[in-house]
Amino acid sequence: MNILITGGAGYIGSHTLIELDNAGYSFIIFDNLSNAPTESLNRVEKIINKSIIFEQGDIRDAQALKNVFLNYSINSVIHFAGLKAVGESVAQPLKYYDNNVVGTLRLLEVMQEFHCKKIVFSSSATVYGDPESSPIKEDFPTGATTNPYGRTKYIIEEILKDLCVSDPEFKSVILRYFNPVGAHESGTMGEDPNGIPNNLMPFISQIAVGKREYLKVFGGDYATHDGTGVRDYIHVVDLALAHVKAIDYLSSEQFSREHSIFNIGTGQGYSVLDMVKAYVKASDKKIPYKIIERRAGDIATCFACPNYAKEILDWEATRTIDDMCKDSYQWQSNNPDGYKNLQENNGSFKF
Numbered sequence: 001m002n003i004l005i006t007g008g009a010g011y012i013g014s015h016t017l018i019e020l021d022n023a024g025y026s027f028i029i030f031d032n033l034s035n036a037p038t039e040s041l042n043r044v045e046k047i048i049n050k051s052i053i054f055e056q057g058d059i060r061d062a063q064a065l066k067n068v069f070l071n072y073s074i075n076s077v078i079h080f081a082g083l084k085a086v087g088e089s090v091a092q093p094l095k096y097y098d099n100n101v102v103g104t105l106r107l108l109e110v111m112q113e114f115h116c117k118k119i120v121f122s123s124s125a126t127v128y129g130d131p132e133s134s135p136i137k138e139d140f141p142t143g144a145t146t147n148p149y150g151r152t153k154y155i156i157e158e159i160l161k162d163l164c165v166s167d168p169e170f171k172s173v174i175l176r177y178f179n180p181v182g183a184h185e186s187g188t189m190g191e192d193p194n195g196i197p198n199n200l201m202p203f204i205s206q207i208a209v210g211k212r213e214y215l216k217v218f219g220g221d222y223a224t225h226d227g228t229g230v231r232d233y234i235h236v237v238d239l240a241l242a243h244v245k246a247i248d249y250l251s252s253e254q255f256s257r258e259h260s261i262f263n264i265g266t267g268q269g270y271s272v273l274d275m276v277k278a279y280v281k282a283s284d285k286k287i288p289y290k291i292i293e294r295r296a297g298d299i300a301t302c303f304a305c306p307n308y309a310k311e312i313l314d315w316e317a318t319r320t321i322d323d324m325c326k327d328s329y330q331w332q333s334n335n336p337d338g339y340k341n342l343q344e345n346n347g348s349f350k351f
């Protein structure tokens, strides 16, 4: 029996493959490569020292999905596939609703057709919008999202809840990630954003290796300990391990529908300047920065209460911000152009 991993060539998916393999699970990867190179999968193969099965395809293509279900025995799905750039979702909302929402509908229809009724879904803290307070608990209000990307996550969560009500055999686990950062400790895998990074950690990493000049800190006047935005950064390997626990839980006697949505964070909030300091310490590089105006749509503070994941899934983050910065820097300094160089040398495409 295999797990189908949609979006498995991407940043979080590729790290999760390694932890699934360590835990003895087998899987099939399904990805349209719209935001990932196959090189990430080559690196996974090197780490786990075995070949993996990859099927290139789009989750909106029902026939392509059906072919995978026909060709392999699949009993559950981890659904990472999706577009994730907040700014792009504001500029091109239909692209996001089509890819993320329509794509998930197609996937769920095919799963139903093949009686595959277990799914882990990649949601996001973005479903909480601008929360009244932090730490955020799972029963805080959701839906007041600030951009189309966030709305796709909220809509998919609601679709999954409705589906589980309509079909008592259908089981879903929704993981609401906070801010995933860091890289595999081997230094061979990590985040490889396309173009200028939107997110803090990849931007800092590119400054550390001399690819960018300085960090624009978006806002120095928030009601936080140093005026800069506070987030709950989580190491991508801890996040990957949460998926293994979620898959274990879906198949366990303990599974209950009432307990199926989890915050995946550390419970610690760090500011932008805290992250800069930690990165300087980990890399021994200078990270120049300038505080500029706030970025539209940003909130002051967002960190998780992760107690529920600990209690029910038996999962908690163990990696510190020093680990996150050290591993990010190791990845970025070993691979200043991400997976790109190798892809170009291979003659295969990248983005």
Ligand code: NAD
Residues within 6 Å of the ligand: 006, 007, 008, 009, 010, 011, 012, 013, 030, 031, 032, 033, 034, 035, 036, 057, 058, 059, 060, 079, 080, 081, 082, 083, 084, 099, 103, 122, 123, 124, 125, 177, 178, 179, 180
């Ligand atoms: P990523 O872009 O690195 O990975 C997503 C993968 O999905 C890519 O490999 C891409 O090629 C693939 N994909 C996209 N659309 C597809 C489609 N229609 N059919 C098949 N494959 C498709 O992103 P990531 O950071 O690994 O994120 C994984 C998931 O977690 C996404 O759903 C994202 O929204 C969610 N998430 C990410 C973050 C974050 O900050 N990275 C935070 C919260 C939630």
Ligand code: UFG
Residues within 6 Å of the ligand: 084, 086, 124, 125, 126, 177, 178, 179, 198, 199, 200, 201, 203, 215, 216, 217, 218, 219, 228, 229, 230, 231, 272, 295, 298
């Ligand atoms: N920041 C800067 N300068 C930058 C980039 C970011 O100061 O160049 C600041 C932001 O203002 C924010 C913090 O760094 O205070 C983190 O910003 P990110 O862009 O890294 O992350 P966000 O919290 O804005 O959003 C991320 C993902 C979203 C996801 C959300 C919650 O990008 O997809 O976490 O999970 F929805």
